[in-house]
Amino acid sequence: MLRIAVPNKGSLAEPAAALLREAGYAERRTGRELVLHDRANDVELYFLRPRDIAVYVGAGTLDAGITGRDLLLDSGADAAEVLELGFASSTFRFAARTGEAPADVTGLAGRRVATSYDGLVRAHLAEHGVDAPVVRLDGAVEISVALGVADVIADVVETGSTLRAAGLEVFGDPILRSEAVLVQRRGTAAPEGLDVLVRRVQGVLVAREYVMVDYDVHVDLLDAASAVTPGLESPTVSPLRDASYVAVRSMVRRGEVNAVMDRLYEIGARAILVTTIHACRI
Numbered sequence: 001m002l003r004i005a006v007p008n009k010g011s012l013a014e015p016a017a018a019l020l021r022e023a024g025y026a027e028r029r030t031g032r033e034l035v036l037h038d039r040a041n042d043v044e045l046y047f048l049r050p051r052d053i054a055v056y057v058g059a060g061t062l063d064a065g066i067t068g069r070d071l072l073l074d075s076g077a078d079a080a081e082v083l084e085l086g087f088a089s090s091t092f093r094f095a096a097r098t099g100e101a102p103a104d105v106t107g108l109a110g111r112r113v114a115t116s117y118d119g120l121v122r123a124h125l126a127e128h129g130v131d132a133p134v135v136r137l138d139g140a141v142e143i144s145v146a147l148g149v150a151d152v153i154a155d156v157v158e159t160g161s162t163l164r165a166a167g168l169e170v171f172g173d174p175i176l177r178s179e180a181v182l183v184q185r186r187g188t189a190a191p192e193g194l195d196v197l198v199r200r201v202q203g204v205l206v207a208r209e210y211v212m213v214d215y216d217v218h219v220d221l222l223d224a225a226s227a228v229t230p231g232l233e234s235p236t237v238s239p240l241r242d243a244s245y246v247a248v249r250s251m252v253r254r255g256e257v258n259a260v261m262d263r264l265y266e267i268g269a270r271a272i273l274v275t276t277i278h279a280c281r282i
């Protein structure tokens with residue numbers, strides 16, 4: 001039976017629960033349940049603090065888990081990424097008081113750096129040969145400069161609005177680009193049942209990213225229209241009763257579908273229909 005670690009709090013919790021729900025796994029009924037035996041799918045779901053997930057998976061206590069790349073690297077655990085999950089996307093960056101930021105990390109020698117990700121920050125400073133004291137805080141790191149416990153911070157940045165509100169600005173290159181990831185223990189064979197979880201999750205991600213497009217087009221225009229909708233392998237082309245027309249069906253990226261419809265219409269395609277994909281195995 002596959003034992004999966006699932007974030008129980010914070011930014012990762014709700015999207016991780018949604019992903020597993022769409023992938024057909026059981027959902028916990030209350031926020032207090034710590035373990036859920038999903039007999040129908042032969043998995044056990046353990047609801048853990050996001051920061052601890054890579055630790056359990058790295059130790060081999062649990063078979064797989066959902067966490068953030070930043071948390072995975074910060075933990076130093078023996079866990080490795082299996083799949084990017086496309087949510088909780090953020091960058092991890094240095095920031096200082098607006099107008100007082102050094103050009104890059106090399107300007108940090110001797111300056112106090114506050115962060116919740118001290119493993120990540122110490123490794124990054126060491127990599128650049130910078131000797132700077134790191135102040136480990138649990139959260140709300142942006143306020144630490146105003147409160148005088150640090151000179152700069154290193155923290156998760158998504159929109160940047162928390163930084164701006166605290167009078168800070170980013171500097172230097174991003175330390176990391178992070179998103180939610182599925183992890184397994186590093187250097188071991190995939191645990192039994194992980195392939196099914198991966199296929200199911202990939203199916204959800206593809207169903208979210210693509211829509212199905214159907215249209216009718218004159219056979220003379222089929223090549224031009226197919227070039228606009230090449231699909232994943234090749235579009236499905238079906239005959240119509242009027243032999244001079246065909247029906248075409250193809251997957252298209254959701255974000256591109258309106259531009260694709262415009263081009264198809266210009267080419268001469270008609271009856272262009274877009275439908276959502278509920279689930280799939282690619």
Ligand SMILES: Nc1ncnc2c1ncn2[C@@H]1O[C@H](COP(=O)(O)OP(=O)(O)OP(=O)(O)O)[C@@H](O)[C@H]1O
Binds near residue numbers: 011070089
């Ligand atoms: N505003 C945000 N936008 C996108 N991803 C975020 C954001 N805040 C945190 N994350 C991501 O969520 C993960 C952190 O999860 P965690 O639950 O520890 O922190 P949190 O969401 O800040 O919750 P809390 O600090 O309230 O416990 C990291 O992978 C981080 O990159």
Ligand SMILES: O=P(O)(O)OC[C@H]1O[C@H](OP(=O)(O)OP(=O)(O)O)[C@H](O)[C@@H]1O
Binds near residue numbers: 141155159163
């Ligand atoms: O760039 P933004 O869109 O403003 O998002 C980034 C902020 O979101 C998270 O904070 P959270 O609300 O989780 O509080 P925390 O500092 O206590 O973790 C993160 O730690 C940043 O502070």
Ligand SMILES: [Mg+2]
Binds near residue numbers: 139
């Ligand atoms: Mg937070």
